[in-house]
Amino acid sequence: MSLPTDARRAVLGNRDLVLFLAARFLATLAVQMQTVAVGWQVYEVTRDPLDLGLVGLSQFLPFVLLVLPAGQVADTYDRRRVLAVCFALECLCALLLLWFAARGLDSARPVFAVMMLFGVARAFAMPSGQALLPNLVPREHLGTAVALNSSTWQVATIAGPALGGIVYLAGASTVYASVAALLAVSVVLLAALRRGGTPEERVGPATGWDSLLSGLRFVRSRRLVLGAISLDLFAVLFGGATALLPVYAADVLHVGPAGLGWLRTAPGVGAALCGVALGFLPITRSVGRWMFGGVVLYGLATIVFGLSSSFGIALAALFVMGAGDMVSVYIRHLLVQLETPDEIRGRVSAVNAVFIGASNELGEFESGVTAAWFGAVPAVVLGGCATLAVAGIWARRFPELWKLDRFPGASP
CATH class of the missing domain: 1.20.1250.20 (MFS general substrate transporter like domains)
Structure with a gap:
């Protein structure tokens, strides 16, 4: 719609x-x-x-x-x-x-x-x-x-x-x-x-250790928010194929540094085009299934990339990875913002930022360690399979997220 x-x-x-x-x-x-x-x-x-x-x-x-x-x-x-x-x-x-x-x-x-x-x-x-x-x-x-x-x-x-x-x-x-x-x-x-400065309202002063941890407590108390943030965290944590792009460019696809540049660009292009499409055709129904679908698409594309020996197929897989990730990111960000009262939105956004930072940094580390143990190709394929497993586990652990039809506050 x-x-x-x-x-x-x-x-x-x-x-x-x-x-x-x-x-x-x-x-x-x-x-x-x-x-x-x-x-x-x-x-x-x-x-x-x-x-x-x-x-x-x-x-x-x-x-x-x-x-x-x-x-x-x-x-x-x-x-x-x-x-x-x-x-x-x-x-x-x-x-x-x-x-x-x-x-x-x-x-x-x-x-x-x-x-x-x-x-x-x-x-x-x-x-x-x-x-x-x-x-x-x-x-x-x-x-x-x-x-x-x-x-x-x-x-x-x-x-x-x-x-x-x-x-x-x-x-x-x-x-x-x-x-x-x-x-x-x-x-x-x-x-x-001209506007958008201070929070709309506050229950009390935003000071002290108790207030500092209120963002964490809020995320834990709202299963929709917790499920969305943690799903994205573990999907990216295990599916961090981009950390191994230099290995693929040099040893698997043999495309050199110029090809590496194109490989690094492809996920961003897919995400950007998907984001533009979502701006004109926003997701309004079956929100939960769209989010899990984005994660599954990301995992499948990761596996295809891991098994690819063709530069064109690798580029296409990375493009699809970026698009799938954008669907998940779009829904997660919107859920967090709509479910969070304005007076603690900054603290909840900070918790969200920690999850994002942890998934990116630890995902690169995990990919490097796995590649050192098993090689680059098995590491990427295993990461894609783990992402699919995370989607299945989270659908069972957070059924309210899987069954979510509309965004909170949306008119029927």
């Missing part, structure tokens, strides 16, 4: 939503460009693959430690201002990297320090950004806004790495200067928002 034309126009004509999406697009584009530049520069300086892992670890540790308090901040202070400060802090990180690049790096340690600061900004940005979106649109338009928001992120993640690689030909300093400029524009766009 498609969204009525008038409602679609209302969403696209929402000034604050357009500004928010533009700011998020530019910030995500900048971060993706920076990721390519940092990885290349660090490896160029040290020639040690371990340092590439430490770049990720430098960001992940402060994120995990601070994301729950960051959710509390999102429920206490103006979310627009919190997000703007985070983007400004990310801009400062880019300027520091620019300074280091201009002076010349002979060690990766300064980069690790900057990445830790970047992890702090990321920890506070994620819950505030997720909690801000529902404040910008009417409840009946939230599904379309979520799909557009997801598509915006996907397009930026597709374009950012390629753009970063091209700009890097002019030097690391050029990339970091471009990143700083994009983030500065994002701060200006957020400052122009």
Whole structure:
């Protein structure tokens, strides 16, 4: 069922939503460009693959430690201002990297320090950004806004790495200067928002350890939310084939670094196109079955990719993986937002962010360990089979999620 034309126009004509999406697009584009530049520069300086892992670890540790308090901040202070400060802090990180690049790096340690600061900004940005979106649109338009928001992120993640690689030909300093400029524009766009600041209401002050853990307690008490978040967590945890793409590009498909770039792009393209489709044809019925169907599609596509020896089939499988993942992400994000009262939305978004971060980071680790034990192809195939098993187990453990027909609050 498609969204009525008038409602679609209302969403696209929402000034604050357009500004928010533009700011998020530019910030995500900048971060993706920076990721390519940092990885290349660090490896160029040290020639040690371990340092590439430490770049990720430098960001992940402060994120995990601070994301729950960051959710509390999102429920206490103006979310627009919190997000703007985070983007400004990310801009400062880019300027520091620019300074280091201009002076010349002979060690990766300064980069690790900057990445830790970047992890702090990321920890506070994620819950505030997720909690801000529902404040910008009417409840009946939230599904379309979520799909557009997801598509915006996907397009930026597709374009950012390629753009970063091209700009890097002019030097690391050029990339970091471009990143700083994009983030500065994002701060200006957020400052122009007219609404969507503080939470709508609060039962009590959002302070103290009890309040800090309220997001975890809420997720545990709402089985729809717990089922949706945990389903996505374990599906991605076991189906993390993207971590092994370099092995496939070099040893299985024999397509080299250029082919690796296409392999990394394919899931994002599938997710972005699926997100656009969901923006115009939102899911309104059989919500639970659509979510499990997305996970099953993701698992099946993972198995096909794992068994593929053709570059074209591998690309198609990764494309389908991205599309299936987007269906699951779309429904999970919408369920979390609709089921969560606004006064604790930031803290619940923080819990959601922890689950997402854990699935991505631990999924890469799990794929690497399994590949070391059994080889890359068995690791990917086993991961796809495990994803299918997770879908079956969760359908039995969370029957209310499997049987869910409409989103909470949707009109019959």
